[in-house]
Amino acid sequence: MSSKRVRVTVPSSTANLGPGFDTLGMALQLYSVVEMQVSEQTTIELIGKELQGTPTDKSNLLYVIAAELFQQAGLAVPELHIRASSEAPLTRGLGSSAAAIVGALVAANHLAGEPFTRDQLFAMAVKKEGHPDNVGPSFFGGIIVATMPEKEDQPIPYICLAPPAAMRALVVIPDYALSTEKARNALPQVYSKQDVIYNVGHSSLLVAALAQGRLDLLGQAMGDRLHQPYRAPLVPGLEEILAAATDNGAVGAALSGAGPTILCLTASDSECERLKSFVDQVMRGHGISYQTMVLQPDEHGVQVEVQ
């Protein structure tokens, strides 16, 4: 077991990108940091306002995930000093839980002497989250197309695409929380054939458009009928922004992850000001306070430093 301190930096993610429910996601330059070191006693230090209210005992997600990794490696679970921070707000649809899981797995794997490969860690993270679209970008960076394997013991099949160079993400982050669990519970159990065909077509077109840098097609390709219509009642302003973002400077728009953050993609930084004033009008109309950030895609994924 290593006695060194490991520092892991993990990008946030915006999952689904509209029609790619549970299968598509993009990493963003908005980071979580997890530092971990074997210690005599477990202490969890959470830095910054975003992690306020998160447990600082052994029920903390970071500790739970690290402990599970040591157990799976056949090692005794050590006491740990964990220090963490998050630039992304939690429960907003920017993949904070996925980033925490990835950060804790990678840090603990390092302390344990690297018993697991990157693909095994990815599979462990996917098992925890239940879908690969937010943990994939946090691990690998860029745009990830992934699906669940046919059999449980098979590796997660994925492809990583480089985001189109000039593309920017304007994220509209409301000041209220919406847990992924609640937003998943809003979805139906069964879909019509037409809606399934609609999403297969849109998701396929979206992946091809992103691969070829065809930002002009995103507005159409980002249409979705599997989750956004059912989550819209939980996210005031979503319907209006999805309907008119492309008339106001965006090349496409979607609910980010399970929401309530709304993602607007633009072809350059210069389109963002016009888009911000449109978003402001919609959100004020609903009396929702929010913040916006203009983010570039992250292309590196998780980064490890041993100190």
Ligand SMILES: Nc1ncnc2c1ncn2[C@@H]1O[C@H](COP(=O)(O)OP(=O)(O)O)[C@@H](O)[C@H]1O
């Ligand atoms: N750095 C962290 N440390 C501990 N728990 C975390 C951390 N980041 C996220 N979480 C947990 O993940 C939950 C948010 O997950 P979720 O509802 O899926 O929203 P998100 O869209 O932000 O991933 C938080 O309420 C918290 O329990």
Ligand SMILES: N[C@@H](CCOP(=O)(O)O)C(=O)O
């Ligand atoms: N496909 C999932 C993605 C959840 O992402 P998160 O960032 O909200 O955790 C879903 O839409 O439920």
